[in-house]
Amino acid sequence: MTESPYARRRRRSSARSRGPEGPAASSPAASDPEPDPREVARAIVLRQLTASAKSRKQLEDKLADRNVPEDVAREVLDRFEEVRLVDDAQYAELYVRSRASSRKLSRSALRRELASRGVTGEVAEEALEQRTDDDERADAAELVRRKLPAGTDLSDRTERDRAVRRLVGMLGRKGYAPGLAFSIVQEELAARADGAELDGELDGTYPDPS
Template identity: 60%
Template sequence: MDADPAALARAVVLRQLTNSPKSRLQLARKLAERNIPEDVAGAVLDRFEEVRLIDDAEFAQMWVRSRSQTRKLAKGALRRELAEKGIDEETAAGALEQVSDEDEEALARELVVRKLRNARGLEDRAERDKSVRRLVAMLARKGYQPSQAFRIVGEAVAAALEEADSDA
């Protein structure tokens, strides 16, 4: 006996939303994995949107807040992640407005300073260059622009060297 596809779809969506908030596209993909017919999936997802259990704008806001704070991601990386989750450009842009350029820069600086605390041998040019490359690469993976990453890392390394000189 086959279960009612709509009942199965509702159960799948509810279970997914219990674990964590999801975008409509993520839920549609889950339903497709479970071989729920597209028309049934669409109707169930429409109903969940009507009762505001699915809200891509709210999801995008939450995603940006969470990922910018916990992972220190730049707007570029956040925009890519939202697109992968099916969030349209306009909704993503609205959610990204909550991260100012100053906030983004402060998050990058915080990351770099934390990594530099354990850095050794910055006085040696080769070691310093290696640290700079690693730190810039880390920021690039988090979506920061190369020019911004080099500037922030350069300023932080200079400050670390000054601090080391004043301690000596």
């Protein structure tokens, strides 16, 4: 029997209402439950810790950037601290060791960097105890030896003073106090001159590294 135009229209209308996968249903956005903010926060923290060690403040900032409610962030991070996956003391110890080795930073510079990551007070000071005065002097001297060009004419007062200012400034940017920086530069220049008497005293002026 030939299908009537009316029947064909009804069949097409019914197919459209069912959609490609059967009877019409509410959209996924409307039917799917909202994700648990705690699970979202946990996933963010785990991704961050997988990439590299982080302080609690760094993780708090990342969760805030992702609009995780503050109370949820606090609860999740408290739990991570309980299981020692977030540990500012351990983080600070590793951070000081790594940055002192790779960048030869002074304790004052390391203290500032830790503070910017939310690690201060007793936790920071205990981590910084890894570094002694002798460690700092040795690292500063190594930096000077590394940065002083081999061809520097130390017998030329102008060239020598220019090298002093540049080297003291370099140490200052790494957090070394001006007096200590100048003392170490003097020692290293004298050693480079192999004990020979230099043309006059080293210029006692040096740039303020701040």
